[in-house]
Amino acid sequence: MLRDTPSRRLSAKLAALGRDGLLRRRQALEGPQGVRPRIDGREYLAFCSNDYLGLANDPRVVRAAVEAAQLFGVGSGASHMVTGHSVLHERLELRLAQFTGLPRALLFCSGYQANIGALTALAGRGDAVFSDERNHASLIDGTRLSRADVVRYPHCDLAALDALMGASDAALKLVVTDGVFSMDGDIAPLPGLLALCDRHDALLLVDDAHGFGVLGARGAGVLAHFGLSSPRIVYVGTLGKAAGVSGAFVAAADEIVETVLQQARTYMFTTASPAMLAAAVDASLEIIGDEEWRRERLRDLVAALKRGLRIGAGARLAASDTPIQPLIVGGNEPALAASAALRERGILVTAIRPPTVAAGTARLRIALSAAHVPDDIARLVAALNEILPA
Numbered sequence: 001m002l003r004d005t006p007s008r009r010l011s012a013k014l015a016a017l018g019r020d021g022l023l024r025r026r027q028a029l030e031g032p033q034g035v036r037p038r039i040d041g042r043e044y045l046a047f048c049s050n051d052y053l054g055l056a057n058d059p060r061v062v063r064a065a066v067e068a069a070q071l072f073g074v075g076s077g078a079s080h081m082v083t084g085h086s087v088l089h090e091r092l093e094l095r096l097a098q099f100t101g102l103p104r105a106l107l108f109c110s111g112y113q114a115n116i117g118a119l120t121a122l123a124g125r126g127d128a129v130f131s132d133e134r135n136h137a138s139l140i141d142g143t144r145l146s147r148a149d150v151v152r153y154p155h156c157d158l159a160a161l162d163a164l165m166g167a168s169d170a171a172l173k174l175v176v177t178d179g180v181f182s183m184d185g186d187i188a189p190l191p192g193l194l195a196l197c198d199r200h201d202a203l204l205l206v207d208d209a210h211g212f213g214v215l216g217a218r219g220a221g222v223l224a225h226f227g228l229s230s231p232r233i234v235y236v237g238t239l240g241k242a243a244g245v246s247g248a249f250v251a252a253a254d255e256i257v258e259t260v261l262q263q264a265r266t267y268m269f270t271t272a273s274p275a276m277l278a279a280a281v282d283a284s285l286e287i288i289g290d291e292e293w294r295r296e297r298l299r300d301l302v303a304a305l306k307r308g309l310r311i312g313a314g315a316r317l318a319a320s321d322t323p324i325q326p327l328i329v330g331g332n333e334p335a336l337a338a339s340a341a342l343r344e345r346g347i348l349v350t351a352i353r354p355p356t357v358a359a360g361t362a363r364l365r366i367a368l369s370a371a372h373v374p375d376d377i378a379r380l381v382a383a384l385n386e387i388l389p390a
């Protein structure tokens with residue numbers, strides 16, 4: 001009999017994933033991110049990226065990065081705690097705090113690291129973290145790593161959360177939620193969540209990966225959208241989506257940010273993000289704040305999509321007013337088939353299946369960008385109306 005070596009075991013696991021249709025394949029872009037990426041020599045019309053404002057290849061942002069690279073080099077060479085921290089990082093943290101209206105901001109290399117860092121720094125054994133059941137994977141991982149008791153609550157269900165918080169006698173209570181849910185596009189009921197945190201003396205961590213730059217006056221994010229401000233709020237914004245660059249930040253009251261700076265292992269034990277990227281984000285913030293037309297364009301495109309789609313009984317658009325417009329088709333096979341049929345027509349839309357979303361709710365995740373023009377939506381709508389079962 002053949003010995004079951006580690007590599008044979010891994011190959012068998014991969015083969016099983018393949019049989020279940022769960023293997024993922026990457027596609028290599030032959031140029032910059034944008035709504036018309038080139039892949040294998042063919043130009044597509046894409047509705048897949050989180051570059052909501054179309055800034056990932058903006059010449060002003062690119063120039064800021066290039067000029068900063070000439071002055072500061074490419075690599076940061078060390079963690080922020082050693083010599084990786086520069087005046088460009090320092091300046092960006094001040095600007096992010098101003099931009100979001102929060103007392104202080106701390107930069108991270110990615111949203112994934114920011115969420116893990118903030119959650120593990122702020123919560124520990126004996127504490128309780130209340131987590132929306134549709135939260136992003138990085139929040140789920142952060143709550144697990146924190147070693148706090150994790151209490152999942154039904155999606156956006158304030159009454160259920162109230163009862164769960166009331167039943168807990170944890171030393172510290174922390175409610176954790178996406179600001180805009182990444183696979184559904186709906187906005188968390190933050191005023192209600194904050195009221196519960198006031199009642200139960202808890203902190204509220206809001207991961208605004210999909211709201212920063214998109215929602216609120218000047219794109220300040222979901223807190224500005226609701227007009228919320230509170231020393232209980234821990235705000236996480238990411239800089240690789242609407243901001244078009246890379247990285248993330250945690251913004252909150254000084255003692256919260258200082259705790260994260262002192263305790264987050266994903267802050268301490270990683271090389272600082274290059275200073276040139278901080279300069280790029282700085283240029284991007286200027287555009288995000290000033291160019292309101294990008295958010296207006298997004299709102300117009302969302303409206304055009306909703307107006308144009310003729311959806312039969314087999315599908316429905318999720319209730320979303322954000323640039324994330326999921327078209328829920330139900331089964332995995334229909335979702336994959338629709339995505340493949342669009343691709344044949346030169347249109348890229350990602351099919352999202354379980355376990356990323358609940359079984360029976362496989363979907364096309366349509367992500368709009370201010371770089372789309374009305375004709376792009378018309379093309380998508382025409383293709384979907386042709387493909388979807390009436």
Ligand SMILES: *Cc1c(COP(=O)(O)O)cnc(C)c1O
Pocket residue numbers: 109110111112113115136138178182207209210238239240247248
């Ligand atoms: C993308 C995303 C993150 C991770 O941010 P990165 O900067 O890409 O690591 C965190 N939370 C949510 C909700 C996201 O969609």
